[in-house]
Amino acid sequence: MPALSDIQIRDPFVLRVPERDRYYLFGSTDPDIWSGPATGFDTYWSTDLADWHGPIPAFRPGPDFWSRTQYWAPEVHRFGGAYYMFATFTAEGHCRGTQVLRSENPEGPYEPWSDGPLTPRDWECLDGTLHVEDGEPHMVFCHEWKDVGDGEIRSVRLTPDLRGTIGEPELLFTASQAPWARPLDRPGPTAHVTDGPFLHRNSDGRLLMLWSSMGEDGYALGVAASETDRLHGPWRQAHKPLWPADGGHGMVFEDATGRLLLALHRPNRTPEERARFIEVEEVPGGMALR
Numbered sequence: 001m002p003a004l005s006d007i008q009i010r011d012p013f014v015l016r017v018p019e020r021d022r023y024y025l026f027g028s029t030d031p032d033i034w035s036g037p038a039t040g041f042d043t044y045w046s047t048d049l050a051d052w053h054g055p056i057p058a059f060r061p062g063p064d065f066w067s068r069t070q071y072w073a074p075e076v077h078r079f080g081g082a083y084y085m086f087a088t089f090t091a092e093g094h095c096r097g098t099q100v101l102r103s104e105n106p107e108g109p110y111e112p113w114s115d116g117p118l119t120p121r122d123w124e125c126l127d128g129t130l131h132v133e134d135g136e137p138h139m140v141f142c143h144e145w146k147d148v149g150d151g152e153i154r155s156v157r158l159t160p161d162l163r164g165t166i167g168e169p170e171l172l173f174t175a176s177q178a179p180w181a182r183p184l185d186r187p188g189p190t191a192h193v194t195d196g197p198f199l200h201r202n203s204d205g206r207l208l209m210l211w212s213s214m215g216e217d218g219y220a221l222g223v224a225a226s227e228t229d230r231l232h233g234p235w236r237q238a239h240k241p242l243w244p245a246d247g248g249h250g251m252v253f254e255d256a257t258g259r260l261l262l263a264l265h266r267p268n269r270t271p272e273e274r275a276r277f278i279e280v281e282e283v284p285g286g287m288a289l290r
Helices: none
Strands: 010-017 022-028 041-046 053-059 069-079 082-091 094-103 125-133 136-143 152-158 165-174 195-201 207-215 218-226 235-237 248-254 260-266 274-283 286-289
Touching (some): 053 082, 069 125, 125 195, 136 195, 165 235, 195 248, 207 248
Parallel strands (some): 094 125
Antiparallel strands (some): 010 022, 022 041, 022 069, 041 053, 082 094, 125 136, 260 274, 274 286
């Protein structure tokens, strides 16, 4: 029965299923997610967040699936009585994008649900997440720096069945708007990364977004707050990152005792990355480590 320290995983996402008294851990689980043929996504389950059962194959591509490499950042959301996985895929001759998969069970198996990516087919995109506002589903995602230089966070409304989009993507903010974000250390034009958006509504109604970029000390995670508490914003960036060094792509979840936990991966080096759970608290206008 593996512990978290035994599980190589990036982009961790925890789904709590109270009626089963279980937590399900998803993430980028291929040993080398950067190159070579992809295996798929695995999941692990636990009752105490310490000892984990698995791996269980959550998604394995069929012979006709369009992507064979770089399977990234699966998130699983319960919506309308089923479970939907938002995951990033790429392929030669195709732009990277987020596709929706579906299962009747939290552990899967997940099957393709949308007809390919829901992100624009001619944009390099990643890390789509589900946000429901006034009963209407939206996908928040990253438009990559590879296209635009200053990485973007955008949103697009989804059809009620999560199989398509309605209207054009809306720009929410760019990476360089965060005082803590630093450009990539690379030759050529200045470029800022956006990774891993995740929406959380505080108990006082404040709408927050966790997202990652490069900070003063490497990969980091920050928090933005919507000034209207609505998805369209405008979004105000925290001055300092919530997690400042060598870790990121986070989300928050509530455990069975009511604690609010931040899940992220650290360090940011393959194959050393592991999931970490850190207790956080809601504070006026944002979130803080406890």
